Amino acid sequence: MAREKILIVDDDRSVRWALNQAVVSWGYETAQAGSVAEAVEAFQTEEPDVVLLDIDLPDGSGLDVLNKIKDEQPDVIVVMITGNVSVPNTITALRGGAHDFIGKPVKLEELRVTLRNGSETKKLRREVKQARRERASGLSFEQIIGESEPVRKAVDLAKRVAASDVNAVLLQGETGTGKDLFARAIHQASERAEAPYVAINCAALPANLIESELFGYEKGAFTDAKAKKEGLFEQAQGGTIFLDEIGEVEISLQAKLLRVLEENAFRRVGGLKDLPLDVRIIAASNRDLKAESEAQKFRLDLYYRLSVIQIDIPPLRERGEDVLLLADFYIEKANQKRRNQKHLRGLLPAVAEIFKRHEWKGNVRELRNVIERASILEDGDFITIEFLPADLSSGAPAFASANQNVSFTLPAEGISLDEVELQLARQAFERTNGNLTQAAKLLHISRDQLRYKLKKPVDDARLSENNS
Numbered sequence: 001m002a003r004e005k006i007l008i009v010d011d012d013r014s015v016r017w018a019l020n021q022a023v024v025s026w027g028y029e030t031a032q033a034g035s036v037a038e039a040v041e042a043f044q045t046e047e048p049d050v051v052l053l054d055i056d057l058p059d060g061s062g063l064d065v066l067n068k069i070k071d072e073q074p075d076v077i078v079v080m081i082t083g084n085v086s087v088p089n090t091i092t093a094l095r096g097g098a099h100d101f102i103g104k105p106v107k108l109e110e111l112r113v114t115l116r117n118g119s120e121t122k123k124l125r126r127e128v129k130q131a132r133r134e135r136a137s138g139l140s141f142e143q144i145i146g147e148s149e150p151v152r153k154a155v156d157l158a159k160r161v162a163a164s165d166v167n168a169v170l171l172q173g174e175t176g177t178g179k180d181l182f183a184r185a186i187h188q189a190s191e192r193a194e195a196p197y198v199a200i201n202c203a204a205l206p207a208n209l210i211e212s213e214l215f216g217y218e219k220g221a222f223t224d225a226k227a228k229k230e231g232l233f234e235q236a237q238g239g240t241i242f243l244d245e246i247g248e249v250e251i252s253l254q255a256k257l258l259r260v261l262e263e264n265a266f267r268r269v270g271g272l273k274d275l276p277l278d279v280r281i282i283a284a285s286n287r288d289l290k291a292e293s294e295a296q297k298f299r300l301d302l303y304y305r306l307s308v309i310q311i312d313i314p315p316l317r318e319r320g321e322d323v324l325l326l327a328d329f330y331i332e333k334a335n336q337k338r339r340n341q342k343h344l345r346g347l348l349p350a351v352a353e354i355f356k357r358h359e360w361k362g363n364v365r366e367l368r369n370v371i372e373r374a375s376i377l378e379d380g381d382f383i384t385i386e387f388l389p390a391d392l393s394s395g396a397p398a399f400a401s402a403n404q405n406v407s408f409t410l411p412a413e414g415i416s417l418d419e420v421e422l423q424l425a426r427q428a429f430e431r432t433n434g435n436l437t438q439a440a441k442l443l444h445i446s447r448d449q450l451r452y453k454l455k456k457p458v459d460d461a462r463l464s465e466n467n468s
């Protein structure tokens, strides 16, 4: 492990010198500051693990520095040093998160023990976090529902990525397939879980802003840059950045992203030096990036670099019975929302059939919306065809088109004629706003026949009540 770095803050140069000599001889790296302003600056540039902090400084109190440090980096160990160990000072400092307190003149042996304790504390904190993360990580992939082969494959690969140290992943999948969900799960299950997860939709930002958004800028980089600004990459330091819709990024910026991946470094806009970066990039696209790059709309080299690890998230229509698992999942959610009022038991078999055949262009998101809507409107025990959106209820199994020479194709596995009849009867009934005569006309049968057909199923008392 890298050596720990100590920032020594004291306005007395000879004290700093003496402390510096000692801690260097114990194997620490060091940096020094002589005032509040210098301390704050050095804290940001040097990123110390430990701060030895004098309280009486020429331009203010070390306690202010302490507060600032703890605001920004609560994990940093701060040891206060003062010639004036008064009770109020001590209490304020310890409340403010100081690790310990040492009186002046500093006894080196005491300092050494305190520093060792500090490292120990830091290590323990890290271990606690690690344990917490391990508990949480099991959960993150559990949120991804699906037992079909293509989903299992995607989840398997994602888990392996999470456990690895690869710095780039590409998630490819249609809209609503769960790219966001996968990206979060990978972050949660990784060693980076405690560090930030930063998500940005590249399509949502104008091209001229995106670079400074991602990389930040230096003071004076352009007219409005009055002070330096951190970019999202810096904010994600140690963690994960999710670049959604990466296909929308301009070619010039693509080159910069490639450099970030190759060199683990970046440059702020207007900056002159490279800054080190430890961030995993999860890029996502709902377009086929390979095709895009072959059509020269996306840099081939960036595509190759990103696709070293590519996770294909399958569309819902290729997930077989998963659609039913997901439907149950969202029905259960809807039930929980309306705890005692009503309780849906599932899908009618005919609806399940429709679900399995539907194209689901909006994938899981579309399914979720369909169930949410139906569960609000439905009064019975099951989700029926009645409250499905038109493209689902009319796309019912065998009826391909609405024109006059419809040909009904019998599905290979057969179909329940009663169910087909019922669905058609209901559709006619709905389309005519419950006018039995007109509905019967649409079906080329008599009113009585239609009434009979609508009444027949036991699960539907509602229609017959309203219309007999």
Ligand SMILES: Nc1ncnc2c1ncn2[C@@H]1O[C@H](COP(=O)(O)OP(=O)(O)OP(=O)(O)O)[C@@H](O)[C@H]1O
Pocket: 143, 144, 145, 146, 173, 174, 175, 176, 177, 178, 179, 180, 181, 182, 286, 364, 365, 368
């Ligand atoms: N396998 C799954 N199990 C449970 N929920 C899922 C699954 N896949 C997707 N979802 C849910 O579906 C919705 C859409 O998923 P998500 O936002 O991750 O899709 P996306 O691929 O990022 O879509 P877009 O390309 O439109 O951004 C979310 O509510 C998500 O929780």
Ligand SMILES: [Mg+2]
Pocket: 179, 180, 244
């Ligand atoms: Mg998304």
